[in-house]
Amino acid sequence: MALTLPPLTLYIHLPWCVRKCPYCDFNSHVAPDTLPEAETVAALLADLELDLPRAWGRTVHAIFFGGGTPSLFSAASIEAILEGVGARVRLAPDAEITLEANPGAVEHDRFEAYRSAGVNRISLGVQSFDDERLAVLGRIHGGEEARRAIDAVSSAGFDNFNIDLMWALPGQDVAGMQADLDAALSFAPPHLSHYQLTLEPNTVFAKHPPALPDEDTVWAMQDAAAERLAAAGYANYEISAWARPGRESRHNLNYWRFGDYLGIGAGASGKITLPAEQQVLRTRRRTIPASWLRAAADRSFIAEAEPVAAVDLAFEFMLNRTRLAEPMPLADFRARTGLDESALQPGLDRAIEAGLLERRDDVLLRTEHGAQFLNDLQAMFLPVAD
Structure with a gap:
């Protein structure tokens, strides 16, 4: 059988956060006092150029800025990245461009600027509206800040946004989960990511496990959430994602469909189909931000580039x-x-x-x-x- 080219998207990883959350197993690192924005922009574009020979002439249908907390970067830096990307790849005219952001006063006055920079979708990491649950999760915002952030996203003119919520949190019962869900739905988000908290290896929670809801409570939460979301007009198109019709995350949908994606930035992974070689190639960038930035000197960003074995x-x-x-x-x-x-x-x-x-x-x-x-x-x- 012959390999054929699937759709292509671009993932851009910005790994810095204000604080590392105890449940987080992503490649995220506490930000320095001054973010190296200019150096990161230049390095990201140089990093992208390494993949261009493998993706030459193909259209990029979506861009996703993940992290970390990409919204720690200024709108001017995001705009510079998008302009550089547009100069190097063919970008679909209706490309969905998502920026992950976390509630926090520092970011609230910048959503309009991100929209002007070319971002057309915001993914807001709320996780919960309950101050006690947020404190246990190590989040730097409270429930009221989360509400103000969602209002700020809407006021900035974003009609396409996602709210991230976690459930089965320490000390949470079914009523608490439903209260979080109802709070999120009161903003009528086009997309809702609803993740069960799990204890991932190499996290603080894995070393010091909190008391989580028992299995019966977890099943009751799952059933109650599904019923509430379906009644509100959302479809469970992916195991942890709910959306109104036509508002599915394009980058994530392509990912789960085994589409291709370029991954640039510290620790980013990519997948690219090479029909001439009859290979599916997976790539991974250097993980440590400082090491990845130093790689700009000789463009040694890629830590791994291996074809997927036929048996896998x-x-x-x-x-x-x-x-x-x-x-x-x-x-x-x-x-x-x-x-x-x-x-x-x-x-x-x-x-x-x-x-x-x-x-x-x-x-x-x-x-x-x-x-x-x-x-x-x-x-x-x-x-x-x-």
């Missing part, structure tokens, strides 16, 4: 694709992996027998049971050791 391609595709609720054409599997569907056996048979997937002609559908037991479904496609 089927698993990687299903690991991503099963997070989505939409139908899964097997034609997409063939086009984006270069493999015949026989590579999905025997995992596909097991998943169908267990009621986690259904097959209708040349299309797979994740069942409700499959969504509830997603980890089990994904594990069925792990490569079998020789």
